[in-house]
Amino acid sequence: MKKIRVYVLLLTITMLVSLLAACGGKSTNTPAPSNATQQPSETNSNKDKEKEKDAEPTKDTITALLPPVSANYQARFADMEKEFNELYPHLTLKIEPASWEDMTQKLDTQVNAGSPPDIAWIGAASVSKYANLDVLIDINPALTSEMKADFDEVPLQYFQLGDAQYGFPAYMAVHSIGGNKAFMEEAGIDWKAVQQNGWTFDEYREAIKKGIVKNDKGETTRYGFVFATSGVTSKDYLSIMAKSAGIPEYFDNDLKFTYTSKNFLGLLEALRTMIDDGSMPKELSSIDAGKRWNMFLTGQTMITGKGLASFENSARLNNEKIKANDGSAVADSIEAEYIPLPVPTFNGAEYIPTTVVDGYIALRGKKEPTGEHVNNIALAMYYLSSGAVAANYSNELFLAPVTETARNAAVIEEYPRNEDNVKADEIMMSKAVAARTDIPTDKAAEAIKIETEVIIPKLQALLANEITPQQMYDAVKTAAIKSFGEAGIVVD
Numbered sequence: 019m020k021k022i023r024v025y026v027l028l029l030t031i032t033m034l035v036s037l038l039a040a041c042g043g044k045s046t047n048t049p050a051p052s053n054a055t056q057q058p059s060e061t062n063s064n065k066d067k068e069k070e071k072d073a074e075p076t077k078d079t080i081t082a083l084l085p086p087v088s089a090n091y092q093a094r095f096a097d098m099e100k101e102f103n104e105l106y107p108h109l110t111l112k113i114e115p116a117s118w119e120d121m122t123q124k125l126d127t128q129v130n131a132g133s134p135p136d137i138a139w140i141g142a143a144s145v146s147k148y149a150n151l152d153v154l155i156d157i158n159p160a161l162t163s164e165m166k167a168d169f170d171e172v173p174l175q176y177f178q179l180g181d182a183q184y185g186f187p188a189y190m191a192v193h194s195i196g197g198n199k200a201f202m203e204e205a206g207i208d209w210k211a212v213q214q215n216g217w218t219f220d221e222y223r224e225a226i227k228k229g230i231v232k233n234d235k236g237e238t239t240r241y242g243f244v245f246a247t248s249g250v251t252s253k254d255y256l257s258i259m260a261k262s263a264g265i266p267e268y269f270d271n272d273l274k275f276t277y278t279s280k281n282f283l284g285l286l287e288a289l290r291t292m293i294d295d296g297s298m299p300k301e302l303s304s305i306d307a308g309k310r311w312n313m314f315l316t317g318q319t320m321i322t323g324k325g326l327a328s329f330e331n332s333a334r335l336n337n338e339k340i341k342a343n344d345g346s347a348v349a350d351s352i353e354a355e356y357i358p359l360p361v362p363t364f365n366g367a368e369y370i371p372t373t374v375v376d377g378y379i380a381l382r383g384k385k386e387p388t389g390e391h392v393n394n395i396a397l398a399m400y401y402l403s404s405g406a407v408a409a410n411y412s413n414e415l416f417l418a419p420v421t422e423t424a425r426n427a428a429v430i431e432e433y434p435r436n437e438d439n440v441k442a443d444e445i446m447m448s449k450a451v452a453a454r455t456d457i458p459t460d461k462a463a464e465a466i467k468i469e470t471e472v473i474i475p476k477l478q479a480l481l482a483n484e485i486t487p488q489q490m491y492d493a494v495k496t497a498a499i500k501s502f503g504e505a506g507i508v509v510d
Contacts, residue, residue: 074108075107075108076108076390077108077109077110078108078109078110078390078391078394079109079110079111079112080109080110080111080112080136080137080391080394080395080397080398081112081113081114081135081136081137082111082112082113082114082135082136082137082138082378082398082402083113083114083116083121083124083125083128083134083135083137083138083139084113084114084115084116084137084138084139084402085115085116085117085118085121085139086115086117086118087139087188087376087411087415088328088410088411088414088415089414090410090414090430091410091411091414092115094407094410095113095115098111098113098401098402098407099111099112099113102398102401105401106394106397109394109397109398111398111401114135118250119249119250121139122140122144122250125138125140129148129151129153129381132383132384133383133384134153134381134382134383135381136380136381136387136391136395136398137378137379137380137381137395137398137399137402138378138379138381139188139376139377139378140185140376140377140379141374141375141376142176142177142187142374142375142376142377142453144466145176145177145179145184145185145379146179146457146459146462146463146466147462147463147466148184148379148381149179149182149184149459150459150460150462150463153381153382153383154182154184154185154379154380154381154382155184155380155381155382155387155392155395156182156183156184157183157184157185157380157392157395157396157399158181158182158183159389159392160389160392160393160395160396161183161396165396165400167422168400168404168421168422168423169186169187169404169420169421170190170420170421172190172450172452172453173187173189173190173375173377173420174186174187174420175452175453175455176190176375176377176453177375177377177379178453178455179455179459180455184379184380185377185378185379185380185399186377186378186399186400186402186403186404187375187376187377187403187420188376188377188378188402188403188408188411188420189375189376189377189408189411189412189415189417189419189420190373190374190375190417190420190447190450191326191327191373191374191375191415191417192326192327192371192372192373192374192443192446192447192450193254193258193323193324193325193326193371193372193373193374194323194324194325194326194358194359194360194361194371194446195243195245195321195322195323195324195325195358195359195360195361196314196321196322196323196325196329196330196356196357196358196359197209197320197321197322197356197357197359198314198317198319198320198321198354198355198356198357199354199355199356199357200354200355201229201240201317201320202229202320202321202357205225205228205229205320206228207225207228207229209357209359210438212359212360213357213358213359213360213438213439213441213442213445214441214442214445216360216362216363216369217360217362217363218362218363218364219288219362219363219364221362222362223288223291223292223295223297225242226241226242226243226292226297226298226320226321227242227295227296227297228242229241229242229243229297229319229320229321230242230296230297238296238299239318240317240318240319240320241296241297241298241299241313241318241319241320242297242298242319242320242321243292243297243298243319243320243321243322243323244298244299244302244305244310244313244314244318244319244321244322244323245298245302245305245310245322245323245324246305246306246307246309246310246323246324247302247303247305247477247478247481248303248304248305248306248478249306249307250306250307251306251307251310251324252474252477252478253469253473253474253477254324255289255323255324255477256285256289256473256477257372258323258324258361258372259285259288259289259361259364260277260282260285261361261370261371261372262360262361262362262363262364262367262368262369262370262371263281263282263284263285263288263363263364263365263367264279264281264364264365264366264367265277265279265281265282265285266370266451267454267457268457268462268465268469269454269457269461269465270508273456273457273458273461273506274502274506274507274508275465275498275501275502275506275507275508276508277468277473277494277495277498278494278495278498278499278507278508278509279508279510280510281364281365281367281510282491282494283487283488283491284364284365285364285365286480286487286490286491287487288364289480289481289487290480290481290483290486290487293481293483300483302481303478303481303482310322310323311329311332312348314333314354314356315333315336315348315351315352315354316348316349316350316351316352317351317352317354321359323361324372325356325358325359326415326416327358327415327416327417327439327443328414328415328416328417329356329358330356330358330416330435330436330439331414331416331433332356333354333355333356334355334356334433334434336348336351336354337353337354337355340352340353341353355436356439357436357438357439357442358439358442358443358446359442360442360445360446369449370449370451371446371447371449371450373447373450373451375453377403378399378402378403380392380395380396380399403421404421404423404424405421405423405424405427406424406427406428406429407424408420408421408423408424408427409424409425409427409428409429410429410430412424413429413430413431413432413433414433416433416435416443418447461502464501464502465501467501468494468497468498468501471497472493472494472497473494476489476490476493476494477490495507
C-alpha cells in the first residue's frame, strides 16, 4: 500500500510538471526570425540552460535595390530601415535606391557579377527571366501561414512558378489609357459609357479623330492619341494592346507561341493606321514616358497611354500648382482632369486588361545563402510588401492594397478621388485574369529573347514607317519558328 501511494505521488508530480511545461509558452502573430532562441527542454542541464539564456540572435544584413515606386517611397527609405531594425534589432535592412530608367540595368549588372541584392524590385513578367538564370530563391520554406494568408490570391500567384514562391507582390494595377475630360466632351465622347462598357477599335479610331486640332497653317496642335513607345516603354504599346486583340499571352493553353496568329498581323495594321490617319504623331517612336505625360499636361493630346490610376492625382497636383501660380507647374501646362479608360478591343476579341503586378524577388549570389539568411530575407520582403509601408505607396498610386494588413493600416495623407474613375478602375480590375504559372521557364525565356531581339526593334521600325506590318509579322514568325519549330507556333 505504501508503494502504491508513492507511485501515485510520483505520477501526480509528473503530470503537474508536464502541465506547467505545456502552459509555459505564449502565441504571437509577429513573424519570428529564424535564429530566435528556442526554449530549452526540461532535460537540459543547468549549464545548457545558461548558454541558451545568454545566447543572442546572430546579426544579419539584408540588402534591397528599389526604384521610386510612388512619389514619397524613396524619401521614406531611412524611416523604413529604422522601423525594420526596431522590429528585429539583430537585423539591418540596407536599401539602395535606383531610378526607373536604370533599375533593370543595375540589377542585371549585379546579377551577372554574382553579387545581386537580397531583394530587388521587378515586374512579375520578369520572374521567369531570373528563374531561368537560376538566381531566384524559393522562399516557401521561410513563410508562415500568416504571411501567406495576408496576400490576395491572384497577385500572389504572379510571383509563383510551379510550386515555388519567388517573391511577394507589391501591388496589382491595370495599365489603361487616359483622357482629358474637357477635350473628350468637346469631341462628343461619352467617356462615362466607355468606362462602363468599353469600345472597339473602330469606335476608338473615330473618337480620336475628333480629338485632332490643327492651326491656320494646317499644323497639328493636338493629337487624338499619344502613347509612349521609347526607352523603358518600348514594348508597352504592343503588349498592352495585344491583350485585347485575341493574344493575351505569348503562349496559348497548348504552349504554342501566339504572336504568329493572324490576330497579331491585324493588330500591327491597326497600330500603323492611327499614325497614317494623323490621329497619332509621325514621330511616335521617339516619344518616351516623360514626353508623353508632358504632351498630356500641355494639351497636345486628348488621350494618352499607358496610364495608371495614379495619373489622376498627378494631374490634380499640377492643377493646384497652376492655380498657385508659383512657377512649379509643368511649363506651358493647362488644367486637365484625367479620366482613365479601357484600351479598345481588336479583331472582335474580348477586353482583357493588362494587369501589372510588380513586387519583390529574393536573389542568391555566387554563395548559397544559409537557411537563416533566407528566413531573414522573407521577413524583410514581407515588411516591404505589407502593413503601413504597402498602405502608403498603394494610397499614393490610387491602388487598392493586395494585403489585409495594408488595407487595415493608416495612411499618412488622404487624396480626393473622382468616383467615376474609382468605379472604372474597379471594372477594369474585375476583368483581370490570373497569372499563367504553367509556362516552362525555358519557353518563357525564349519568348523574352524574341521580344528583345526582334519584336521591340521591329516595332520601332514599324512606328517610324521603315517597315510594313506584314514585314514585321514575317520577321517575328521566322524567329518563332527558329525557336519553337513549326509545331510550336500558332497557325490560323
